[in-house]
Amino acid sequence: MPAPTTAPSASVPASAVPQPGLPTARTSSTGNLPGRRGDHAPAAGAGQGSQTDLAIRTHDLTKQFRSGQVAVSKVNIEVPRGAVYGFLGPNGSGKTTTIRMLLGLVGPSDGYAELLGERMPTASATVLPRVGALVEGPAFHPYLSGRANLERLDAADGTTRRSTRKARIDAALARLGLGAAAAKPYRQYSLGMKQRLGLAAALLRPRDLLILDEPTNGLDPQGTREVRHLVRELADAGTTVLVSSHLLTEIEQVCTHIGIMSRGNLVLQGPRETVTEAHETVVVVTTSPDHRGSAVEVLTGLGLTAPEVAGTTITAALGDVPPERVSVALVHAGVDLLGLEVHRPSLESVFVRLTGEGFDVAR
């Protein structure tokens, strides 16, 4: 079950990822939630610490379990401050294990991580209160209501004011649509309700960084939309968010940055708009069977490499050649041009190409 927790972190450089580096990060902003700043003492350590532009940075982070399985292999994550980082990958690709290492819930076999510019676990005491997290693991008392669970957690947080506790908890419950279910015992919660309570707990106090592992797990489409909305709202208020999912379509729209895991490796990372740029745009030419040979000759003559013929279609990487030049050359050579399409790489197609797996887009 999802459990609220606060997290630790670790530090250092860049990515072994074969992709363009991350852009200069926005220096932002502490993560106080709108309308809630006055309810709390300032987040411990806010505005202090390292000047790094990265809210999360790992260096060769590796986890090998006792079974011998390497679940995470030399992963170098870079999450700029202010980003919404979609941490994507199929089931079993190592997302949760990475997140658990980020939060100090499990120790790395090798490498390390920094959260908010601080090496962990050394800086846990100052960093953890600034980090909200939703990860798997036991957390809530099954026989207590959702509200009582939040009260316990809030009371355990030494930095919050008792006098504003009720208002804080009411706001968190309302924000996650749990007002009506607040009095119900946790053990009677559906998976989606448990997920919402985990999010409410993570948002009980202002955060500079939120780490959410599969926050839409168990939610219906409306709940999923609400989580997206919430992530966007938090990011607008300056909170850096790392959100994991095996469902690309669920979070793609809210992400400013993307990291894709495959079999324990971070195979792609970068800003959302440019992350697919390094992958080739292809042209798909449809012609009559008699003209396939001459069409291939024209494409090769233009410098398009290794055109692939399948039936009456020919697919080739465009490279720097403008598509108009392709169509003009084909027509000029007398090729029957029945169709010409340019396929720019979608994130999903890049994912499939890199991992050999498809996203599970159905619930």
Ligand SMILES: Nc1ncnc2c1ncn2[C@@H]1O[C@H](COP(=O)(O)OP(=O)(O)OP(=O)(O)O)[C@@H](O)[C@H]1O
């Ligand atoms: N405690 C453990 N002991 C041994 N192997 C583990 C342990 N925890 C995870 N693994 C293995 O490590 C690999 C990565 O698992 P992980 O949970 O990190 O993947 P994930 O990307 O989060 O998947 P999902 O989307 O299904 O949660 C899997 O093969 C998993 O079986």
